[in-house]
Amino acid sequence: MDRVDIDTRIRSLIEPFNKKGVEISDSTTFATDLEFDSLTVMDFVAAIEDEFDIIISMNQQAEIENYGQLVDAVCKLQND
Amino acid sequence: MSEGINQSDQPVAREGDAPDLFSKFDPLIKQRADLLASGIEDPFSLVMERVLSPTQAICNGRETILLGTYNYMGMTFDPDVVESGKQALADFGSGTTGSRVLNGTYQGHRECEDALKEFYGMDHAMVFSTGYQANLGIISTIAGKGDYVVLDIDSHASIWDGCALGNAEIVPFKHNDIEAMEKRLKRIPEGAGKLVVLEGVYSMLGDIAPLKEMIAIAKRHGAMVLVDEAHSMGFIGENGRGVAEDQGVMDDVDFIIGTFSKSVGTVGGFCVSNHPKFEIMRLVCRPYVFTASLPPSVVATAATSIRKLMHNADKRAHLWENSRKLHKGLKERGFTLGTDVPQSAIVAVIMPDLERGAAMWEALLTEGLYVNLARPPATPANMTLLRCSLCAEHTSEQVDTILGMFERAGKAIGII
Numbered sequence: 001m002d003r004v005d006i007d008t009r010i011r012s013l014i015e016p017f018n019k020k021g022v023e024i025s026d027s028t029t030f031a032t033d034l035e036f037d038s039l040t041v042m043d044f045v046a047a048i049e050d051e052f053d054i055i056i057s058m059n060q061q062a063e064i065e066n067y068g069q070l071v072d073a074v075c076k077l078q079n080d
Numbered sequence: 081m082s083e084g085i086n087q088s089d090q091p092v093a094r095e096g097d098a099p100d101l102f103s104k105f106d107p108l109i110k111q112r113a114d115l116l117a118s119g120i121e122d123p124f125s126l127v128m129e130r131v132l133s134p135t136q137a138i139c140n141g142r143e144t145i146l147l148g149t150y151n152y153m154g155m156t157f158d159p160d161v162v163e164s165g166k167q168a169l170a171d172f173g174s175g176t177t178g179s180r181v182l183n184g185t186y187q188g189h190r191e192c193e194d195a196l197k198e199f200y201g202m203d204h205a206m207v208f209s210t211g212y213q214a215n216l217g218i219i220s221t222i223a224g225k226g227d228y229v230v231l232d233i234d235s236h237a238s239i240w241d242g243c244a245l246g247n248a249e250i251v252p253f254k255h256n257d258i259e260a261m262e263k264r265l266k267r268i269p270e271g272a273g274k275l276v277v278l279e280g281v282y283s284m285l286g287d288i289a290p291l292k293e294m295i296a297i298a299k300r301h302g303a304m305v306l307v308d309e310a311h312s313m314g315f316i317g318e319n320g321r322g323v324a325e326d327q328g329v330m331d332d333v334d335f336i337i338g339t340f341s342k343s344v345g346t347v348g349g350f351c352v353s354n355h356p357k358f359e360i361m362r363l364v365c366r367p368y369v370f371t372a373s374l375p376p377s378v379v380a381t382a383a384t385s386i387r388k389l390m391h392n393a394d395k396r397a398h399l400w401e402n403s404r405k406l407h408k409g410l411k412e413r414g415f416t417l418g419t420d421v422p423q424s425a426i427v428a429v430i431m432p433d434l435e436r437g438a439a440m441w442e443a444l445l446t447e448g449l450y451v452n453l454a455r456p457p458a459t460p461a462n463m464t465l466l467r468c469s470l471c472a473e474h475t476s477e478q479v480d481t482i483l484g485m486f487e488r489a490g491k492a493i494g495i496i
């Protein structure tokens with residue numbers, strides 16, 4: 001799967017969590033722009049993990065602040 | 081309460097443009113100040129002026145029923161427990177002034193570990209200075225770099241801090257969700273070490289874990305299992321060993337973590353295990369090595385209390401009665417509770433928001449009842465809770481009195 005495919009799939013996964021319909025770009029941050037609290041993060045991460053059959057550990061989550069970093073991380077985990 | 085906590089940010093003069101390190105607490109300082117400005121007594125600075133018994137104290141000059149302690153089995157004033165502490169204080173002095181691995185292991189520490197081994201029927205027992213340190217030490221030490229810790233998202237702070245202190249990959253799953261746990265275990269790379277961390281009773285809502293199912297799955301995936309039984313010891317299970325005993329899966333638990341600060345009625349923590357190499361923990365577990373051991377009087381009271389807790393079926397039965405009665409009574413009066421049926425000695429009453437939660441807490445205190453106010457981030461799903469924890473020493477009449485207080489306060493605040 002290439003980055004564009006992964007990006008498309010994550011975009012559709014994020015929709016139900018993007019309550020305010022914030023425009024998503026690579027630099028959109030989860031904490032500030034999307035206002036995700038810890039519960040939302042858990043549900044959102046679980047949705048991505050299930051979609052791609054991967055684990056994104058808390059250690060890895062700590063490195064991910066914006067949308068682009070998430071797509072990159074999922075690409076990397078997919079190809080490992 | 082000192083006034084400093086209620087003042088907002090007033091940066092002191094600093095060289096250059098470095099920020100005040102305390103600025104990050106401003107939102108919390110403001111929330112607290114707003115709450116107190118509404119005239120409510122500070123729920124987090126109550127002083128027990130005198131303690132009359134496991135269930136009664138004097139607060140603000142008023143006699144108060146205690147319904148927010150973890151004194152589940154009412155051991156704090158047990159005459160045998162108190163006497164053994166006095167004796168140890170006289171015989172061994174006020175403190176050990178040393179680490180368990182140097183000069184801090186006295187006869188009493190050994191006797192306390194022997195009592196734990198007997199209580200749980202396990203080969204090894206290690207006493208820490210607190211339960212917090214037991215979780216901190218065991219989790220961070222046994223799960224190393226490249227290993228995976230799979231844990232419930234609603235785990236106690238000491239479990240999370242144990243994860244943060246170590247170098248393992250940390251993978252949380254949705255509270256008590258068996259399927260979510262299994263999915264994560266399946267995805268862990270082959271060859272990696274795995275530790276599943278669960279609690280018997282989750283202390284915020286008082287709900288228990290489906291340990292039987294979860295532990296079977298953990299074992300199928302080759303994981304070791306640690307269960308924190310802090311809130312079940314002495315009360316749940318045929319011998320009071322906890323939820324794992326109650327569900328018949330003690331033999332599949334690799335490590336049980338517990339505390340002396342609840343049913344045992346003093347302070348301290350422990351880990352018991354049948355792992356053949358367990359004793360090496362005493363040398364490699366930093367929160368065990370680099371802190372002073374418990375005072376002789378404390379381990380003496382703990383050992384006496386643990387031994388008494390082995391033979392306590394009547395008290396356990398009465399505590400269950402209390403829990404059922406309070407749960408039923410609150411439900412009938414229209415309160416929203418954390419569990420549909422009583423699952424432990426904790427009954428959590430869900431409040432609509434922090435303001436009304438704090439108002440209700442204060443109204444109850446004025447009635448002469450102390451409960452625990454719990455709020456985010458300690459609570460799941462950002463809830464504000466009034467947590468009631470029962471004691472085997474509460475009489476049935478006290479529970480009736482408590483229900484009357486809840487009814488009056490709930491109506492006055494407009495919650496029911």
Ligand SMILES: Cc1ncc(COP(=O)(O)O)c(C=O)c1O
Pocket residue numbers: 210211212213215236238279283308310311338339340341347348349
């Ligand atoms: C689940 C759980 N584990 C561990 C602890 C820590 O116990 P202690 O008070 O001995 O530090 C507590 C109590 O606060 C707890 O609720």
